[in-house]
Amino acid sequence: MEDDAAGKEAPRAPVGTHDVLWPESSRWEQLVSSFARSAGRAGYGLVVTPLIEEVRLFRRGIGEASEVVGKEMYELVDRGGRQLALRPEGTAPVARAFVQHRPAVPWKAWYATPAFRYERPQAGRYRQHHQLGVEALGSPDPDLDVEVVSLASDFCKELGLQEIDLRLNSMGCLSCRPGYVIVLAAHLHDRRDRLCGAHRDRAELNPLRVLDCKTPECRAVSLDAPALSEYLCDECREHALRVRQGLEALGIPYAMDRLLVRGFDYYTRTTFELRSRALEAAQDAVGGGGRYDGLVEAIGGPPTPAVGFGIGIERVLLACDAEGCFGVSPPVPHAFVVDLAGGGHARDLTAELRRAGLRSQRAFDGKSMRSQLRSADRSGAIAAVIVGEREAAEGTVSIRMLDGSGTQEEIRRAALVGRLRELVARASGDGSAPGA
């Protein structure tokens, strides 16, 4: 559509993107701060990396053959001719930052960031979605895998999610996986006529992907395929065992899933996924991650073992909705100032209350008292602070409780902050005075 035709239409958020307005946004706020606390307790520090990266970072890191890199990246050329991409995921940029700055290992970082993929949106899948994640670089210790998995699992539990399945698998390493892939490819080749249409021709290209296919045809073939676990080298076998022992020691329930093959090339050894049984939608994975011992080297850094995970904010909130947990009631104002004497009092009093640490609001545009009180009521404020002509003349304010009791008192204006703190503490029932 041309600009002048489209110009009559109001602009809207691009396909697959969404605005998050209050009060839904306050859930986001709390989700992120809750995640920050969890990660912070475990010694992970916030890392903020650019939304744009050189395209080759993702090509080399995630893998040229992956869907995400091949078809779904938002790529752009800037005015200087640089080939850039909006990040399709969170791990590669963190690995890039590690290579660039070489912090002391183990380097443990968490992030909250949007990620972009050009795909058709559907329930739980967007072109811009948001992830919370952690990455721990510099140690091959299986206990680090356990730490990362438990962080993800405990976080879901903290939100109140009950219906989460933790699925676990090992992808082997660069020394043992290729051998398995050959065996798998042979298995699939012999049964290629039984695969689903999409994979019949592509099985040779990336045999592991077939294991992930959910069609009944592919599943049948996959289920009697040789298991990767049977082909692991001694080191990978030992690593997987120690991870399982660690999870059991921490009482974290999990299920081995030998068909769990994640979509990025960089995964080695541990891979895991958190799925919600409560989600009806096709997109039931709320988070996933694993070990990626080869990634840092692949993007030009020193050989560096690492492990991490990402959780999709939108999906985890969908899961919370489905389970009816993690409801958040946004903070209500402590006081709503009603000004019948010109508006200057509302201006001054809201500022004074806010400086004292109290949440205060007011109406604008010189509305009637009825209208201002209605707004006060709808704001959920604990009390209305009323300044009419009389209060203005006498240097007082009237405080009307909005709890339905109709109680109202008139006090000296200088006593307002102190009195409001008392009333708010009483109304909150916890004896704590805000802003004190």
Next chain:
RNA sequence: GCGGCCGUAGCUCAGGUGGUUAGAGCGUCUGGUUGUGGCCCAGAAGGUCGGGGGUUCAAGUCCCCUCGGUCGCCCCA
């Protein structure tokens, strides 16, 4: 990239087989109370029925195209 379903007020939706000024609930605003919210009552504002074309005396309603939304496939958080 492909397929199903759906676009009527700010929101959620009614509007048999085409028929005069397109409706409701909620929300918003005003009033019933010369300075008192919620409940109630009265009233108002708000729509080129997504857009374009076609059929017809007549289209929100039927047909085509297009845009958008949504769900699914692929893939992923």
